[in-house]
Amino acid sequence: MPRPKAAVAVLTVLTVLGALVAAGCTTDKPTATTSSAAPAASDQASGTGDQASGTGAQSKFFVQADFDAQLAMRSQTPEGPANKPWEQAIAPKMIDTARYKKDGPYHLCFSNAAVNNPWRQVGWKTMQAEVGLHEEIEKFTALDAEGKDDKQISDIAELQAKGCDALIVSPNTTATLTPAVKAACGKVPVIVFDRGVETDCPVTFIKPIGGYAFGADAAEFLAEKVPAGGKVLALRILPGVDVLETRWSAAKVVFDRSRLQVVGVEFTDGDAAKTKSIVSDYLQRHGTIDGVWMDAGATAVAAIEAFEDAGLPVPPINGEDQQDFLQKWKDTGLTAVAPTYPTYQWRTPVIAALKILKGEEVPEMWNLPQPKVTSENLPAYLKPNMPPLHYALCGCEDLPGFPENWGGKRS
Amino acid sequence: MKRALPILAVLVVLLAAIAIANPFFLEPAGFLAFLKRAAPLVILAAGQYFVVVSGEFDLSVGSLVTAEVVIAARLIDGDESATWPVLALLIVAGLLVGLVNGVLTTKLRVPSFIVTLGMLLVLSGAVFLWTGGAPRGALSEGFRTFGRGGLGTLPWSVPILLVAGAAAIWLMRADFGRTLKATGDNERAAALSGVRVDRVKIFAFMLSGLSAAVAAILLGGFAGVSAQVGQGLEFSAITAVVLGGVVLGGGRGSVLAAMAGAVTLEALFTLLNLYGVSGALESTVQGVIIIAAVAAGAIRLPRKPTPRRGDAHAAS
Numbered sequence: 001m002p003r004p005k006a007a008v009a010v011l012t013v014l015t016v017l018g019a020l021v022a023a024g025c026t027t028d029k030p031t032a033t034t035s036s037a038a039p040a041a042s043d044q045a046s047g048t049g050d051q052a053s054g055t056g057a058q059s060k061f062f063v064q065a066d067f068d069a070q071l072a073m074r075s076q077t078p079e080g081p082a083n084k085p086w087e088q089a090i091a092p093k094m095i096d097t098a099r100y101k102k103d104g105p106y107h108l109c110f111s112n113a114a115v116n117n118p119w120r121q122v123g124w125k126t127m128q129a130e131v132g133l134h135e136e137i138e139k140f141t142a143l144d145a146e147g148k149d150d151k152q153i154s155d156i157a158e159l160q161a162k163g164c165d166a167l168i169v170s171p172n173t174t175a176t177l178t179p180a181v182k183a184a185c186g187k188v189p190v191i192v193f194d195r196g197v198e199t200d201c202p203v204t205f206i207k208p209i210g211g212y213a214f215g216a217d218a219a220e221f222l223a224e225k226v227p228a229g230g231k232v233l234a235l236r237i238l239p240g241v242d243v244l245e246t247r248w249s250a251a252k253v254v255f256d257r258s259r260l261q262v263v264g265v266e267f268t269d270g271d272a273a274k275t276k277s278i279v280s281d282y283l284q285r286h287g288t289i290d291g292v293w294m295d296a297g298a299t300a301v302a303a304i305e306a307f308e309d310a311g312l313p314v315p316p317i318n319g320e321d322q323q324d325f326l327q328k329w330k331d332t333g334l335t336a337v338a339p340t341y342p343t344y345q346w347r348t349p350v351i352a353a354l355k356i357l358k359g360e361e362v363p364e365m366w367n368l369p370q371p372k373v374t375s376e377n378l379p380a381y382l383k384p385n386m387p388p389l390h391y392a393l394c395g396c397e398d399l400p401g402f403p404e405n406w407g408g409k410r411s
Numbered sequence: 412m413k414r415a416l417p418i419l420a421v422l423v424v425l426l427a428a429i430a431i432a433n434p435f436f437l438e439p440a441g442f443l444a445f446l447k448r449a450a451p452l453v454i455l456a457a458g459q460y461f462v463v464v465s466g467e468f469d470l471s472v473g474s475l476v477t478a479e480v481v482i483a484a485r486l487i488d489g490d491e492s493a494t495w496p497v498l499a500l501l502i503v504a505g506l507l508v509g510l511v512n513g514v515l516t517t518k519l520r521v522p523s524f525i526v527t528l529g530m531l532l533v534l535s536g537a538v539f540l541w542t543g544g545a546p547r548g549a550l551s552e553g554f555r556t557f558g559r560g561g562l563g564t565l566p567w568s569v570p571i572l573l574v575a576g577a578a579a580i581w582l583m584r585a586d587f588g589r590t591l592k593a594t595g596d597n598e599r600a601a602a603l604s605g606v607r608v609d610r611v612k613i614f615a616f617m618l619s620g621l622s623a624a625v626a627a628i629l630l631g632g633f634a635g636v637s638a639q640v641g642q643g644l645e646f647s648a649i650t651a652v653v654l655g656g657v658v659l660g661g662g663r664g665s666v667l668a669a670m671a672g673a674v675t676l677e678a679l680f681t682l683l684n685l686y687g688v689s690g691a692l693e694s695t696v697q698g699v700i701i702i703a704a705v706a707a708g709a710i711r712l713p714r715k716p717t718p719r720r721g722d723a724h725a726a727s
Contacts (some may be wrong), residue, residue, distance in 0.1 A: 118545035272634035
């Protein structure tokens with residue numbers, strides 16, 4: 001009976017294909033891979049698409065005002081202790097929190113979007129260590145939403161029933177989590193960090209400068225280092241994700257103004273093998289590539305290896321503050337820059353929560369500094385004993401349990 | 412060989428199209444780079460072929476590849492001297508996972524579809540739990556040589572691919588191959604004529620596990636440690652096998668055609684990439700191929716009634 005057998009096979013294969021695709025979408029959230037603050041992007045971009053530079057049309061996520069604000073913030077001096085960037089804030093507008101004042105000990109709660117990528121892992125460990133520093137925190141309850149909006153919505157509701165004194169939220173997506181955060185605001189002081197929500201009811205929103213600054217930092221470096229007319233390859237993880245679109249749209253603005261030629265904008269899915277294949281293909285097609293722009297550093301080493309394996313010098317490139325890239329940079333003397341989306345921001349919400357519960361002022365918008373790694377400050381950030389996927393700007397070096405808890409070795 | 416002809420024709424057309432778009436492809440270095448990239452999928456397709464032709468599925472290979480790469484990185488942790496022991500361990504682990512799949516399928520009579528789907532989930536869950544979402548450690552240079560390095564312009568992947576391919580063809584020509592096909596065609600008849608059906612199937616699953624281990628060594632070598640390295644490979648492998656004209660449900664198709672199917676699939680992806688088609692289309696293309704290939708197989712069958720004298724009553 002060959003026919004029914006084949007039909008059953010088709011059905012079963014399709015079922016699983018569907019299931020797997022769906023699973024892939026939820027567990028491998030592109031936004032989480034590089035995690036960046038999401039400006040509430042709703043207005044149509046005012047940026048113009050300059051087709052001549054090869055960057056294509058401007059992203060519909062582009063918001064000129066946010067772009068200008070972020071680029072301006074890069075040159076502002078943050079307020080706060082210089083050796084503790086996670087306590088600093090750029091141009092803070094302080095708000096009074098006396099109405100939240102309460103006697104300790106405190107019960108802090110945290111609704112986490114996910115811990116499914118190295119960036120979030122480093123951050124999560126850092127946050128736990130920060131909690132351990134404060135004796136007045138009697139209890140710390142954290143729920144992991146595993147990258148699912150629906151789980152995070154019920155997590156936030158569940159935490160409200162647990163008698164939290166303050167609730168920290170790292171939203172999985174901006175729009176979907178807004179109602180849940182709004183509901184929680186009425187009951188406890190809420191602190192939001194990393195990605196934002198479309199309401200100002202949280203007491204404070206903590207984030208580094210943002211994606212536009214990240215993308216522009218990298219693109220400006222290439223515009224400076226790559227000779228005029230040079231061919232630049234832009235590698236992106238996925239289209240249509242706001243936190244990644246801001247990085248690319250900022251780079252596009254910079255490239256459109258420059259004299260560089262963007263020969264390709266490709267999507268890597270954040271996959272090292274695919275990245276390496278794409279770069280190899282471009283090297284075959286164009287003979288040479290004079291610069292590589294990346295919206296996230298996780299696959300930067302794979303891109304570099306494509307040049308090495310082709311026997312070509314590695315052109316100016318940007319990565320992120322991940323250990324493997326910094327190590328490669330030092331070992332091979334790259335012309336490189338690493339904009340960051342610092343993981344030390346995971347310390348700030350705990351500090352903010354305690355300030356709020358003690359009735360101290362906090363910034364309404366807590367913009368953390370977002371340094372970039374350059375060849376000058378590279379030695380300060382490179383920690384040879386840390387694992388390859390560690391993020392250097394964890395601000396965790398002074399915390400108890402470092403480096404073992406972050407997977408490092410004591411030298 | 413005859414069975415492999417249609418897919419070889421498609422492959423030639425695709426290769427020609429690539430060569431037109433990218434003349435570098437015709438140079439030895441360009442073509443070898445393509446083979447190097449295709450090698451892991453071709454080896455996986457050969458492993459999948461054994462399972463498919465015996466009438467089963469192996470959906471666990473993708474997450475097995477991921478698990479092996481992540482485990483290797485953690486165990487080696489940059490230590491050159493650990494390379495060979497870990498390589499041996501990976502091979503053993505691949506065989507072991509195949510053994511478990513095979514035993515559960517044959518002895519406990521759980522459909523292989525469920526067993527290997529379960530194994531996929533178990534492995535990916537275990538990897539996630541063990542790594543907490545981000546792999547640790549690093550592969551040694553020695554480990555990476557197999558997927559990255561080469562002898563002059565000849566990447567190591569290519570001789571590894573040739574050896575694996577030759578071994579697969581040889582296996583299918585040996586007694587094992589005949590009993591495997593007989594099992595897939597009609598398990599009952601094979602059992603009645605003295606084939607140890609369970610043993611043959613378990614061996615097929617172990618071969619698939621072994622192929623996943625080899626693919627993991629090549630992929631980990633090619634691009635380094637990543638928690639996404641094996642994502643979707645089970646479907647690429649099944650698509651490749653089906654594309655090679657191997658019938659899902661078992662009994663028909665050649666291993667050479669399955670491997671040619673994998674090269675064709677890789678060529679198709681390369682071509683799409685060369686023409687700037689988004690990578691997101693890859694899964695769509697695979698889906699269409701699976702449906703079209705199986706549908707084509709199902710349509711063709713009724714047109715070829717095989718009247719044999721004396722067995723009119725046995726026909727189903």
